[in-house]
Amino acid sequence: MPRGREHRLPRLVHRRPRGASAASPARRGPAGGRVARRRPIHRAPALGRRAAAVHRLDLERDARPRDDADRPAPGRAAAAERARVRLPAAPAPRRRLPVARAHRAARAGGPPRGPVARRDRRRPRAPRRVLGRDRPLTRARPPPRRHVGGRPAPRLPLRPAPRDERGAPRPGRRPPRLARPAHGASVRRRLGRAGATSSHPRRRHVRRAPALRARRGEPARGRRTGMERPFTHALWYLALTGADLESDAVLDRAITHGSGCYLHDRSGKRYLDARSGLWNVSLGYGNERIIRAMTEQMARLPAGQIVRHDQPTEIALDYAERLVALLPEHLEHVRLLTTGSQGAEGAIFLSRFVRRAHGEPERTEVLAFRDGYHGTGGLATHLSGEPWMHEVEAPLVPGVHHVEQWNLDALRKAVERVGPERLTAFILEPILGTDIQPAPPGYFGFGRAGSFAETVRLGLRPDMLILSKGITSGYAPLSAIATTRAILDQALDAEVPFPHGSTADGHPVSVAAAMAVLDELEDGRILQNAVDRGEELKERANALRDDLPLIWDVRGRGMMIGVELRDADGEPIPDETMTALKLAARDAGVLLSISNTTVIFTPPLVISSEECEQLVSVLESCVRPIADQGRVLAARD
Template sequence: MTEHHALWFNALTTKTSPEDVRDRALVSGEGCHVTDAAGRRYLDARSALWNAGLGYSNTAVADAVRAQLDQLPVAQLIRHDQPPQVSLRYAERLVAVLPEHLRHVRLCSTGSQAVEGAVFLSRFVRILQGDPDRSQVIAQHDGYHGIGGLASAVTGEPELHELHGPLVPGVHHVRPWDMEELRTALDRIGPGRVTAIILEPILGTGALEAPPGYLEEVQRLCREHGVHFVVDEVSTGFGRTGTLTVTEELGLEPDMLLLSKAISAGYTPLAAIATTAEILAGALARPDVVFPHGSTADGNPVSAAAGLAVLDELADGVVLENVRARGAQLTAGLAALPSVLRVRGRGLMLGVDLELPAEAVAELRLRCREAGLLVSTAGSTVIVTPPLVITAADCDELVGLLAVCLAPVTA
């Protein structure tokens, strides 16, 4: 199929895509809608890949990007000592809105890179402390932490592991939200060999939320054994659940907090590893040794400018209130549809479990696209993650379109 396109992208390898997708290529967007090359308009209930938090026509972010392109379009943070001023300002603004114990941020380009950076940073600190054998990591099955040599190893999807071949070793997985299995794994590996436990507060693979008290107990366990507690909020952070972070909402104090996707509204690549002062001190313990992680575009001025604009857009709380209100509206509307077993998640990170086989739900996704609604699916679940600025009318449209598309599938 790839012979029809110079661009190789993942959808070309799926059985549900025609050989030529040029007429479906997206050409414009406004609000929560996108339009393809054939003029068809879609309500995007997946926010691109969960990152178009402010929709497709936010003038504040777009203007900030344009202004920065005119002033200083390129700079770097990896070497030497002249960071872009806008990146310094962004870091200061970002830590000001994060939980108080997180005082420093390392800027990256993608969520996967932030995950890898966090694990490498945890191991790096142990090495400088003279404890290099403390390198093992515990993550969860069905957790999603991106794709890459180490990120894929942390992601809890066995199929992905098989397709990637040998991955970075030292990562162990336990069942989601199973405290007994987590304790057993910690004892089996040896608490003194585990450097970090990393997890999402809501699983990105299906909007499955941690049960009450679980995250707090993991944090307590980490404190007891000196393990770094890493919370991955690449998907949930910056408004997706109706709060800036689930971490702050629950009063958690992780050693590292990972952010990406919505922090730049998806307009530019941006991610962040927020750390405690203790983690930074550990990484700077030897002035002659620099933390060996980063890439050319990390913390670039254009992305930092976009990040600043997003902070401004979220500052008055209006967007977050909209997420809570529209999330409640969608939850009620979706729960009333036929074949819906339950609606999970919070805010605008929802999983709609259907009483249908996975094959029928895959067909439903295609029917939705033909009807003008873009959704994601995972097994028998429809994932609904629209932009944070979705309107009440948009929500009515979303529920109505899904109802129409469900009818022939459930008949």
């Protein structure tokens, strides 16, 4: 017993058995004396572990029924009785006394009292429901945050707070929204990175969230650059070269955001995008109508498929009806795909599928123009008339024959050489993508040329029409094959469905973007702006030809303009010089495309007259040093 602390021994009381009267004789123990029972005292002072354990064992031994043979001898019983008196009492279970107190209060007619009654009053009740409603009137509590090591996991910002060029927080902006750790997510992945300090010395698996740092403007030289890991050139983008692997300069010219016709890189430099990404961002960056349509569709139905089963998405059905209403009347059906390359290949496969289904399996050969571009892939690479691609990706899919572009005599000879009975299709672009070569007068892109499709403007009746790139303004991948009712009937008469497609074909979010593009182009103002600004670009570029003889030709229609450069002798400009011109334009704030010796202008359809002036001005400043160098070399000769 601890010193300096008074301890009460349990009281011994005489208790009658249940059902016995006061006159009935008391039950005698083995020694002939009365059996003493303890009344437990609530909230007895804490004792040592050993004393409490002995006391519990003693109580359990007394609680078991005993026969006379099991009872100890009188001397031992007296010693045990004295031992029990010496041991302090253990605290009784909390439930006994409060429950009895609550029951006594209930029998007396008063409200229940005690800890149990208070606990019952705090117990949450089922939400009230009203007839005709399926949801409760009370709002359910949000699920608790994931706890790690007994403490709530810290919340991390979804994105860094907006900052200005110097790295200071921008005034008047709300703080970044906090994200809750996903249920079951890895603590190490969600909360920390290698090298971060532990939030608790005994919990080394929990890491503190990294502090937000201001973005630096100086070039990247081996620093962490705000990323989770040191930069290692993990991304293999198409233009990556061996020289790029020696430095991390690509970090500063990495594109971060865009608005209108302009893009911004990581260092803060702004560029006029005269190539519209890859000719596909036809409505510029940050179009609110497209973004809103995609966001709403993402919340309504973020995924869907039209390749298998008989339940296409509703938005795909609506879009097909709206699209065919804008195309020539004979194109009544649309097959939605993902990319332009897939659309080109799908059109050829569909042609061969229909021929085979109707007893013409030998008709598999295809004709295409040189300098035409139909994408890359198993068949699309061979359809594209670019010899350098054929050399590096050989062997190619057989059955494709290229013809000199816009040469009717060469086309007739090719038909005779291959044989009409073996041909299945002839694929071409109204404006050849390579070097921008439009069809000559009298010969015979989605809005790029100033109309929904150049074939519509020219009044042609193709059996199949392939739409891609600007169909969603580049905001999401989508392509389409529009075809006739006759081809559809022939395909449906086959023994099996047409086996071409992929999982993401006709993705509902992409289709929502395409619907918004139709809304933007519906009134015709953007298409007319493409025609007007295209004529302005050609006029401004032609005005430079008198002073800059390197400008050999200016051609194109709408927002597809090509400026061909040649030297004084009419020879093509070397590839190294064209690459230097492209980089000089980028340093001047304009992003250009080049193809062989042609500078290509494919800006967004929403470009303004001031931006056209800036574009031609940068072209002049980049071409003039090349022309002056050519004059110096000619004078030396």
